[in-house]
Amino acid sequence: MVISSQPYEASVDLASPNRNLAPLSTRLDGEGHLQVGGCRLSDLARCYGTPLYVLDEATLRATCAAYRQALERHYPGPALAIYASKANSSLAITALVASEGLGLDAVSAGELITALEGGMPAERIVLHGNNKSLEELALAAQQGVTVVLDNWRDIELLSALAPGLAEPVRLMLRFTPGIECHTHEYIRTGHLDSKFGFDPDQLETVLRHLAGCSWGRLTGLHAHIGSQIFELQPHRDLAGVMADALQLARSLGHPVSDLNVGGGLGIRYVTSDDPPSIDAWVAAVATAVVEACRTRDLALPRLLCEPGRSLVATAGVTLYTIGSRKEIPGLRTYLSVDGGMSDNPRPITYGSLYTAVLADRPAAEATETVTLAGKHCESGDVLLKDVALPPATSGEVIAVMATGAYNTSMGSNYNRIPRPAAVLVHDGQADLVQRREQPEDLLRYDVLPARLTPVV
Numbered sequence: 302m303v304i305s306s307q308p309y310e311a312s313v314d315l316a317s318p319n320r321n322l323a324p325l326s327t328r329l330d331g332e333g334h335l336q337v338g339g340c341r342l343s344d345l346a347r348c349y350g351t352p353l354y355v356l357d358e359a360t361l362r363a364t365c366a367a368y369r370q371a372l373e374r375h376y377p378g379p380a381l382a383i384y385a386s387k388a389n390s391s392l393a394i395t396a397l398v399a400s401e402g403l404g405l406d407a408v409s410a411g412e413l414i415t416a417l418e419g420g421m422p423a424e425r426i427v428l429h430g431n432n433k434s435l436e437e438l439a440l441a442a443q444q445g446v447t448v449v450l451d452n453w454r455d456i457e458l459l460s461a462l463a464p465g466l467a468e469p470v471r472l473m474l475r476f477t478p479g480i481e482c483h484t485h486e487y488i489r490t491g492h493l494d495s496k497f498g499f500d501p502d503q504l505e506t507v508l509r510h511l512a513g514c515s516w517g518r519l520t521g522l523h524a525h526i527g528s529q530i531f532e533l534q535p536h537r538d539l540a541g542v543m544a545d546a547l548q549l550a551r552s553l554g555h556p557v558s559d560l561n562v563g564g565g566l567g568i569r570y571v572t573s574d575d576p577p578s579i580d581a582w583v584a585a586v587a588t589a590v591v592e593a594c595r596t597r598d599l600a601l602p603r604l605l606c607e608p609g610r611s612l613v614a615t616a617g618v619t620l621y622t623i624g625s626r627k628e629i630p631g632l633r634t635y636l637s638v639d640g641g642m643s644d645n646p647r648p649i650t651y652g653s654l655y656t657a658v659l660a661d662r663p664a665a666e667a668t669e670t671v672t673l674a675g676k677h678c679e680s681g682d683v684l685l686k687d688v689a690l691p692p693a694t695s696g697e698v699i700a701v702m703a704t705g706a707y708n709t710s711m712g713s714n715y716n717r718i719p720r721p722a723a724v725l726v727h728d729g730q731a732d733l734v735q736r737r738e739q740p741e742d743l744l745r746y747d748v749l750p751a752r753l754t755p756v757v
Contacts, residue, residue: 317578318364319568319611322656322702324357324618326726335663335700337618338726342660345731346620346698349722352640353620354709356734358397358727360616361705364579365401368608371583377591378601383427385564385609386412388706393725393734394613395419406607407446410437417444427473427561431496438462447471449523451498456510463516472511473521473561474550476504478542480526480535498524504546508553519555521605522546525563528610531576533585536562540589548597561605562586568614570703571654579611610706617705619645619721620660623697624676634671636693641675642682643715645701645708649681657685660698665691673699677716709735717743 318325328336335342338357346353365382372380383404386395390412396419398405404425407413416426428441431451435458441448442462448470450456459470475498493500499507511519524543526535543560550557567576577585587604594601621638628634647653657673659665667689675682684701693699712720719738724731 317580318360318367318615319566319576319579321360321615322569322572324360324616325363326357326359329664333664334661335658338731339729340726340731342618342620342700343698345724345726346622346660348731349724349733350737351620351622351698352638352644352721354644354704354721354723354735355618355620356394356613356705356723356725357616357618358725361394361397361613362401364608364612364616365398365403367579368583368606368612369402371580372587372604372606374580375584375587376604379603380587381425381603381605383425383561383605383607384612385607386416387710388609389613389617389708389710390415391709391723391734392419393732395421397725398612399425404605410434410440413437413440413444413446429475431498433458435462442466442470445471447473447521449473449475450507450511451475453507456507456514460514460516466516469515470517472517472519473523473559474504474507474511474519475499475523475525476501476546478524478526478539480538480542505549505553508550508555512553512555519550519557521559521561522550522557523561523563523605525565525607527565529567530565531567531574533577533582536565536582536586537589539563540586540593544590544593544597544599547594547602548599551599558602559605560590560602561607562590564607564609564611566608566611568611568703568706571656576611579608582611612706614703614706617703617708619701619704619708621699621701623693623695623699626695633687634669635674636671636690637674637676638684638699639676640718640721641677641684642679643675643677643713643718644721645684645704646711646713647707648684649679650711655685655701655703657688657690657699657701659691659693660700662691662697663700667691669693677718714738714743719743 324337326338330336368382381404383406384398385406395416399421405416405421406427406429407416408430423445427447429449438458477495477498479493566582621640623636625637642649669692670687673685722737723735725734
């Protein structure tokens with residue numbers, strides 16, 4: 302394949318990968334077709350079928366490096382970026398993130414096992430969750446994973462596990478900081494009316510209680526204000542709240558060395574989105590933490606942050622094949638694709654917007670306004686509403702950008718539609734990292750009682 306020397310996305314910024322609409326390796330080949338990672342997208346569609354998740358290794362490594370290097374530049378103490386694996390959890394992504402020196406946060410036994418099997422060192426893993434099971438806590442404790450205490454039940458269950466543990470559990474305490482930010486209400490977590498974390502007025506009580514618990518060692522504090530946030534000031538405000546909590550914890554004898562400010566940095570889904578760069582976000586957070594600790598005469602903690610979307614979203618592209626077309630004169634034209642809300646539930650859940658192009662004609666003039674509809678039995682199954690595209694026909698491949706986060710991880714089998722395959726692309730090579738489900742796979746866990754077995 303001939304690869305153009307020019308990126309398809311004119312605004313590609315190697316230092317700010319979360320601000321790009323397309324993966325960093327996106328190019329037009331000599332015939333004007335779209336490539337990612339040196340692979341022509343329409344060829345990938347023919348080889349692996351559609352819908353297809355495509356992940357660009359170069360972009361994912363660049364975002365990891367952007368966080369790692371920004372922390373080194375802007376924070377004078379130790380620091381670690383921890384991948385929020387809820388954004389997209391797989392063995393391949395875990396292995397790649399681990400190789401870049403990052404940590405990982407998990408919120409279930411499934412994510413935790415994936416992290417361990419993918420090669421993430423246990424000492425760089427944290428277990429979150431507002432309703433952890435006894436089995437999940439036991440697994441984390443036995444593996445030496447840091448457990449984030451979210452509520453009193455976590456403490457009760459860990460206390461019950463204590464007699465069987467060889468070492469005290471490494472603990473981090475999550476609390477709600479009471480900070481509002483502008484984002485969808487479903488992904489806003491820092492305000493007081495949240496299911497996550499201890500309320501601020503409980504903080505001293507729980508810290509005093511933990512001081513008498515020999516089964517655990519509190520080494521960190523955690524707070525998180527939300528997701529897909531473009532503002533920097535709420536993150537600056539968080540530093541002061543957390544420094545106050547750090548001062549309180551240390552005054553009560555806890556050896557707290559880690560301050561985890563969560564994540565939340567947004568990415569660019571459409572041209573009008575204007576998120577801060579990773580470097581600007583880290584600079585704002587790091588400077589605020591340093592200043593908050595200095596004014597309180599506190600030794601600098603290790604600074605932890607938990608990026609998810611801003612690490613993996615722009616690395617992803619989803620490919621679909623266009624099927625039927627319905628024109629309603631004077632109202633709307635629908636183009637239907639072979640996927641939809643089961644492989645990308647964000648539009649129907651959050652009203653999320655995306656950017657799309659025809660994979661083999663990305664530079665063609667967009668003379669039509671169409672609505673890209675999914676194949677599910679829901680009127681609301683719409684991926685993109687009123688999007689400008691060149692006239693498209695059945696069988697063409699369309700590429701939706703920035704789908705690396707919360708698409709595969711939030712996907713479903715609605716209408717008993719199998720989940721897509723995923724490939725990792727790099728230097729002209731495509732590696733299958735998740736196999737496509739088949740219709741018969743969906744029967745694997747069904748049980749048909751004998752009394753209902755059809756008589757042949």
